[in-house]
Amino acid sequence: MAIVTMREALNQAIREEMQRDENVFLMGEEVGAYQGAYKVTKGLLEELGPKRVIDSPITELGFAGLGVGAAMVGLRPIIEFMTFNFSILATDQIINSAAKMLYMSGGQFNIPIVFRGPGGSAFQVSSQHSQALESWFAYFPGLKVVMPSTPADAKGLLKSSVRDNDPVIFIEQERMYGSKGEVSDDPELTIPLGVADIKREGKDVTIVARSLMVPVALKAADLLEKDGVSCEVIDPRTIRPLDIKTIIESVKKTNRVVVAEESHPFCGVAAEIASEIMERAFDYLDAPVKRLSGADVPMPYAKNLEDAAIPNVDQLVAAVKEVAYIE
Amino acid sequence: MRKRTPEPTRVGAEDTSATGLMDQDSAEDADARLDPAEAEALKAAQKSRFAELDRATLQSIYRQMLLARRFEEKSAEAYSTGKIGGFCHLYIGQEAVAIGAISAIGKDDYVLTSYREHAHAIAKGMSPDSVMAELYGKAGGCSHGKGGSMHMFDKEVNFLGGHAIVGGQIPLATGVAFATKYKETDQVTLCFFGEAAVNQGAFHESLNMAQLWKLPCIYICENNQYGMGTSLERAMSLQDISQKACAYEIASEFVDGMDVLAVREATLRAVERARKNYLPTLLEVRTYRFMGHSMSDPGNYRTRAEIERHQERDPLKLYSASLKEEGVLSDSELQKIDDEVRAQVEQAVRFAEESPQPAPEELFTDIYADPIQANE
Numbered sequence A: 001m002a003i004v005t006m007r008e009a010l011n012q013a014i015r016e017e018m019q020r021d022e023n024v025f026l027m028g029e030e031v032g033a034y035q036g037a038y039k040v041t042k043g044l045l046e047e048l049g050p051k052r053v054i055d056s057p058i059t060e061l062g063f064a065g066l067g068v069g070a071a072m073v074g075l076r077p078i079i080e081f082m083t084f085n086f087s088i089l090a091t092d093q094i095i096n097s098a099a100k101m102l103y104m105s106g107g108q109f110n111i112p113i114v115f116r117g118p119g120g121s122a123f124q125v126s127s128q129h130s131q132a133l134e135s136w137f138a139y140f141p142g143l144k145v146v147m148p149s150t151p152a153d154a155k156g157l158l159k160s161s162v163r164d165n166d167p168v169i170f171i172e173q174e175r176m177y178g179s180k181g182e183v184s185d186d187p188e189l190t191i192p193l194g195v196a197d198i199k200r201e202g203k204d205v206t207i208v209a210r211s212l213m214v215p216v217a218l219k220a221a222d223l224l225e226k227d228g229v230s231c232e233v234i235d236p237r238t239i240r241p242l243d244i245k246t247i248i249e250s251v252k253k254t255n256r257v258v259v260a261e262e263s264h265p266f267c268g269v270a271a272e273i274a275s276e277i278m279e280r281a282f283d284y285l286d287a288p289v290k291r292l293s294g295a296d297v298p299m300p301y302a303k304n305l306e307d308a309a310i311p312n313v314d315q316l317v318a319a320v321k322e323v324a325y326i327e
Numbered sequence B: 001m002r003k004r005t006p007e008p009t010r011v012g013a014e015d016t017s018a019t020g021l022m023d024q025d026s027a028e029d030a031d032a033r034l035d036p037a038e039a040e041a042l043k044a045a046q047k048s049r050f051a052e053l054d055r056a057t058l059q060s061i062y063r064q065m066l067l068a069r070r071f072e073e074k075s076a077e078a079y080s081t082g083k084i085g086g087f088c089h090l091y092i093g094q095e096a097v098a099i100g101a102i103s104a105i106g107k108d109d110y111v112l113t114s115y116r117e118h119a120h121a122i123a124k125g126m127s128p129d130s131v132m133a134e135l136y137g138k139a140g141g142c143s144h145g146k147g148g149s150m151h152m153f154d155k156e157v158n159f160l161g162g163h164a165i166v167g168g169q170i171p172l173a174t175g176v177a178f179a180t181k182y183k184e185t186d187q188v189t190l191c192f193f194g195e196a197a198v199n200q201g202a203f204h205e206s207l208n209m210a211q212l213w214k215l216p217c218i219y220i221c222e223n224n225q226y227g228m229g230t231s232l233e234r235a236m237s238l239q240d241i242s243q244k245a246c247a248y249e250i251a252s253e254f255v256d257g258m259d260v261l262a263v264r265e266a267t268l269r270a271v272e273r274a275r276k277n278y279l280p281t282l283l284e285v286r287t288y289r290f291m292g293h294s295m296s297d298p299g300n301y302r303t304r305a306e307i308e309r310h311q312e313r314d315p316l317k318l319y320s321a322s323l324k325e326e327g328v329l330s331d332s333e334l335q336k337i338d339d340e341v342r343a344q345v346e347q348a349v350r351f352a353e354e355s356p357q358p359a360p361e362e363l364f365t366d367i368y369a370d371p372i373q374a375n376e
Ligand SMILES: Cc1ncc(C[n+]2csc(CCOP(=O)(O)OP(=O)(O)O)c2C)c(N)n1
Pocket: B114, B116, B164, B165, B166, B193, B194, B195, B196, B197, B198, B224, B226, B227, B228, B293
């Protein structure tokens, strides 16, 4: 065990998986010589060589599709988007090719590929470089969507994603690359996809939070503890398939739930979770399910406006108090 | 008036000025009736092609072309009686392209193409039974009824689809070629697409990567001169497609797509380049589709006369005439092949008719290779 950053944990996962399996290759913009736009791939070119760590031109649709084609015939690509904002150019290949190939081919061609990179809000880079796209990808059967919130989860989940035989969208929160935590150096330690993690146990209110909202939820829970409100914080970690069971079990215990997310509310993941809770645990609810989402606006540049667009600890505390009917 | 650029330079890492290339002028005329001198020249070229091939190969190419033709005639019939649904894009008129090109590769090599793929699938070695059953949406179909006309796949023979987003298969094929080079095999990948796909970014992005990384992919543009109802002239600023390869320093050739052996030879040259040196090639193969874009095409964007003019160079007619002339097949042998092929198609229809519908529970299979039951 060592304390490492999210960035370093991801780096370890990629390195270990590439050492383990020769069919894994890494491709993306600036992943090699430049050491990664966010230094996640630092040292990999030197260690694994240019055959396996490939700097691509700025050609997202092209290299995403190249990855899917390579996956059709036995390779296991890790395709890095410099940021997920640019995956938008590649969505045809992700959705129409990767997600549907197994189905359209009657089970003949599965696509073992990981599309990864930073996503969610960044620091003051305005609308085109700061957005959460998980609900887009999670919409499609055939894709798996993973969003880690700690270095340990990042490492274990990325390793599982590389070993998984389906296309995985792996979204790393851009603001969290520097966040630190304990990480195992056992190369065989993986975390299964589709399993939520209870980040904090509690009995009064359930907070479902993912990615950037997990540390926010933990802080809110600390504050609320002082007010005598015990919060259970559940991190689904995998958005699709969603471990709804763990969420429902918690709601049955607490009878109150807030779903926090930095993404837009409309047609979002929190909306989906809220509706699942309504369908599966309506009779257990003592208050309507509350969503706390990012503002329904493109991300602004100005610091004060940007801060106002992303849910914060105070807002989450207020949301919890609302469902707990506390003034 | 269509404008052609003067003399396209063909650039490549290797010399591509091989014999059998049509120059731009004769290429132009491939659309229309040939004048006697040109017809003579073509004939001479064809004679030398025949001399190089054994009887069995020449016959099998004919059989495949005819099988594709008869198969699709039957599909059209089945479509009109409602046995086949959805979109159904016929290949009639273009058979020389798929059959000629695929005759130049082996079983281990890969093929990817668009939604107009029945002939490619059969030429790659898929059974007509499973292709017809797929058209019928039956469990015995190659994709178990989940893909339909536009999504034929067969892992056994390395037929990798069947893709229905215009241009979508081009990056995929580039990736397949990337993988074969990565694994250091000598396999090559044929990637077919229509001329309208050339306007997609996917085409340009792929060619750039293919030459940048020296990938053994052969890009075969089937220029049938229309993307649905839009003629090439109305959609493309530079219509000399083979010339687009210059932008990426890829070797290219312009090929008469009504001459099956010309297609085969150009593909063989490209295959050699790919196998030996991991180099890509762009082939622009000029062809024409005799039927509508799909079964629901009103056909009001071109004249009957234009179609008939092209039908004079029906690739099957041209090839069967040469086979006779060269003494490879007699009239009665040609007839015998036709009888056999028709029987094969009848058998495919029987198979499709008798094959069961997919089981209802199939709706929920094949979504994930590693399903996770977390949300049950
Ligand atoms: C991205 C995309 N846009 C539009 C369509 C609808 N569409 C299907 S085929 C076609 C024409 C394509 O023509 P071409 O590439 O020349 O191939 P051909 O049909 O002539 O074989 C169009 C517009 C599509 N399938 N995909």
